Amino acid sequence: MKINGNEIRPGNVIEHQGGLWAAVKVNAVKPGKGPAYAQVELKNLEDGRKLNERFRAAETIERVRLEQKDHTYLYAEGDMLVFMDSESYEQISIPKDMIGERVAFLQDGMAVVVESHEGRPIGVQLPEQVTLEVVETEPTVKGQTASSSYKPAIADNGLRIMIPPYMTVGEKIVVNTETMEYVKRAD
Structure with missing residues (x-):
């Protein structure tokens, strides 16, 4: 779905520089001279890199919708974490570094939300x-x-x-x- 550069909101996921990025902070800037733009702090969903970009209102950006499915945490296996889809009971393995230091909060049987893009898991939302x-x-x-x-x-x-x-x-x-x-x- 295409959106204008000034329509980016925190939490939006966009396709940028060949990767998936989440908007962390968005600041609308209206300089005295020149067109207005959105100063956006982006975080790469695959490797966690951060990036600051300017998007003008005239630019179009591809906004990505992530699939969100309820899963249950089962167990850790080496560097991988095994989750089970709450509807189909299908098991998937996700690398520990995708969750980072918050992996310590995982408990057996914990309900989580796995976010995926085109069938590939890219994030795990833990309970608040x-x-x-x-x-x-x-x-x-x-x-x-x-x-x-x-x-x-x-x-x-x-x-x-x-x-x-x-x-x-x-x-x-x-x-x-x-x-x-x-x-x-x-x-």
């Missing part, structure tokens, strides 16, 4: 938040509960996370999978 258990942290210091400083902790998936000072080992916490930060105490 996951529940983890604190397995190691510093002991609580009396009188420190009023302080807004956080202390380091290690979750059951091996991830280092900063948590409030009053929390102890064995407590369940909710962590944001995008920012990799503590959100709240789990219910």
Whole structure:
């Protein structure tokens, strides 16, 4: 689907320089002299490279629609992760580096969304938040509960996370999978 250069929005996936790129940030610029343009920060969906491009309103860009299918995470096999299509029960393998450091959040049976283009997987969307258990942290210091400083902790998936000072080992916490930060105490 063709769109004009000034119609690009954050989250759009476009075909550019022979690859697939996601628009991360878009800034409309109207200089005093010359035509207006969109300053777009792009991220390559295959290798993660970043690129800043200017698109004039007169330019046409190919916008790509990604197929999104629900999958279930099954297990890791070497450098590959195995997922099962929730409808057809067909299994696919995706390289770990496609998810990057967020691979630590994957749990057996977790529901994810696999994005693909022309039948080829190019991304995996994890749930926005996951529940983890604190397995190691510093002991609580009396009188420190009023302080807004956080202390380091290690979750059951091996991830280092900063948590409030009053929390102890064995407590369940909710962590944001995008920012990799503590959100709240789990219910």
